[in-house]
Amino acid sequence: VADPNAVVAADAARSASTAGGADDALFLRACRREPVERTPIWIMRQAGRYLPEYRTLRDKYDFLTSCRTPELACEITLQPVRRLGVDAAILFSDILVPLPAMGIGVEFTPGPQLERTIRSAADVAVLRVPDPHESTPYVLDAIRLLRRELPQSVPLIGFAGAPFTMATYLVEGRGTKQFSEIKRLLFNDPITAHALLEKCADTVGRYLAAQVEAGAQAAMLFDTWASLLSPTDYREFAMPYVTRVFTAVARATATGGLAVPRIYYAGNAAGWLDACRAIDATVVGLDWRIDLDRARNDLGETLAVQGNLDPAVLLGPRLTITAHAAEVIRRGGTTGHIFNLGHGILPDTPPDHARLLVDAVAELSARATA
Ligand code: CP3
Numbered sequence: 058v059a060d061p062n063a064v065v066a067a068d069a070a071r072s073a074s075t076a077g078g079a080d081d082a083l084f085l086r087a088c089r090r091e092p093v094e095r096t097p098i099w100i101m102r103q104a105g106r107y108l109p110e111y112r113t114l115r116d117k118y119d120f121l122t123s124c125r126t127p128e129l130a131c132e133i134t135l136q137p138v139r140r141l142g143v144d145a146a147i148l149f150s151d152i153l154v155p156l157p158a159m160g161i162g163v164e165f166t167p168g169p170q171l172e173r174t175i176r177s178a179a180d181v182a183v184l185r186v187p188d189p190h191e192s193t194p195y196v197l198d199a200i201r202l203l204r205r206e207l208p209q210s211v212p213l214i215g216f217a218g219a220p221f222t223m224a225t226y227l228v229e230g231r232g233t234k235q236f237s238e239i240k241r242l243l244f245n246d247p248i249t250a251h252a253l254l255e256k257c258a259d260t261v262g263r264y265l266a267a268q269v270e271a272g273a274q275a276a277m278l279f280d281t282w283a284s285l286l287s288p289t290d291y292r293e294f295a296m297p298y299v300t301r302v303f304t305a306v307a308r309a310t311a312t313g314g315l316a317v318p319r320i321y322y323a324g325n326a327a328g329w330l331d332a333c334r335a336i337d338a339t340v341v342g343l344d345w346r347i348d349l350d351r352a353r354n355d356l357g358e359t360l361a362v363q364g365n366l367d368p369a370v371l372l373g374p375r376l377t378i379t380a381h382a383a384e385v386i387r388r389g390g391t392t393g394h395i396f397n398l399g400h401g402i403l404p405d406t407p408p409d410h411a412r413l414l415v416d417a418v419a420e421l422s423a424r425a426t427a
Contacts, residue, residue, distance in 0.1 A: 085274065091392070096395070100414075103147065127199040131202045146214065148203065171227065177246075200273055224239065292329065300335065300337050303319045319340070320338065324343075341363065344400055364399050378413055
């Protein structure tokens with residue numbers, strides 16, 4: 058397979074001939090760094106507890122049932138599209154949904170709790186690399202349903218956890234503040250750590266590729282916990298496995314016009330942004346701990362950026378929200394920027410403030426096209 062970025066470029070050329078089609082959506086054009094009339098916006102965790110219509114559904118169905126029932130996952134995915142008017146939808150699911158098929162049960166209370174942890178070579182050896190068509194057909198069905206329900210102007214993002222972040226949950230068994238067990242494994246038994254990361258990468262590569270084949274129009278990896286690593290350790294334990302997933306996705310989907318943008322959410326990434334040039338991504342998502350103009354310098358000319366408003370800004374008044382949004386737009390530049398928060402929207406955010414942000418970004422970024 059040729060350079061996957063060239064494949065995206067070829068797809069872009071093809072989309073020009075189908076102007077007005079799904080490939081022409083603002084969000085996809087911004088991912089490809091094509092000219093846009095305004096900056097597209099979507100919001101990480103845009104479906105969730107801050108929305109009253111989400112809480113109403115969750116009173117009846119628990120979180121995993123909502124993820125595993127295509128009609129429910131579809132409805133919850135659409136809720137923020139209707140209320141906010143965002144430029145992209147993200148499948149309602151969770152990065153830990155593939156774990157049970159790997160052999161590890163998981164519950165949400167609401168934070169994730171794994172049935173057992175992976176700490177030894179023997180633990181890694183029994184982990185399975187599932188076929189997503191057999192193990193998570195409901196995810197693929199939800200995607201097919203959504204592609205029928207969503208307007209062409211609102212592309213659907215499929216996603217998974219990046220290998221290092223998946224491995225962190227498998228080793229720790231839950232979210233923590235210390236993360237001493239994953240680090241113990243990295244430094245005390247790096248061979249086992251690499252074996253675990255490899256299984257996570259193979260699972261995620263198949264899972265994301267299947268989502269694209271089912272109709273997802275972008276493939277996103279969340280690497281929330283890569284921020285735990287020094288730049289050197291990032292290059293050893295996180296980066297090669299992200300590249301492996303994105304290359305697998307590009308390869309599996311290069312034919313039939315399925316080449317889609319690959320988005321890498323890197324979180325607190327200032328220490329190793331330059332390494333992101335080599336991970337085979339199309340877009341890098343960042344949090345608010347770095348200015349986007351500086352980030353672009355480190356990332357180079359070929360990558361688009363996504364982010365990076367501090368989600369807590371949405372707890373402030375209207376003027377604070379618009380002023381901070383204007384600053385992000387200015388630093389993000391006029392091409393190759395997808396507006397987003399730097400991390401998931403906070404559960405106590407007033408929904409009206411999210412709507413205000415979406416409208417403000419549209420207005421502030423609208424460029425004279427005459
Ligand atoms: O963005 C979206 O709207 C799509 C859905 C989505 C969820 N989780 C739904 C969810 C996505 C993309 C995720 C990603 C995810 N999940 C990440 C990476 C991004 C990040 O936030 O850092 C991580 C680390 C997880 C693991 C996870 N799942 C945690 C830590 C929690 C509990 C804390 C929390 O924020 O709620 C979950 C549960 C979860 N995932 C909920 C939702 C809507 C809440 C469940 C509920 O309704 O009670």
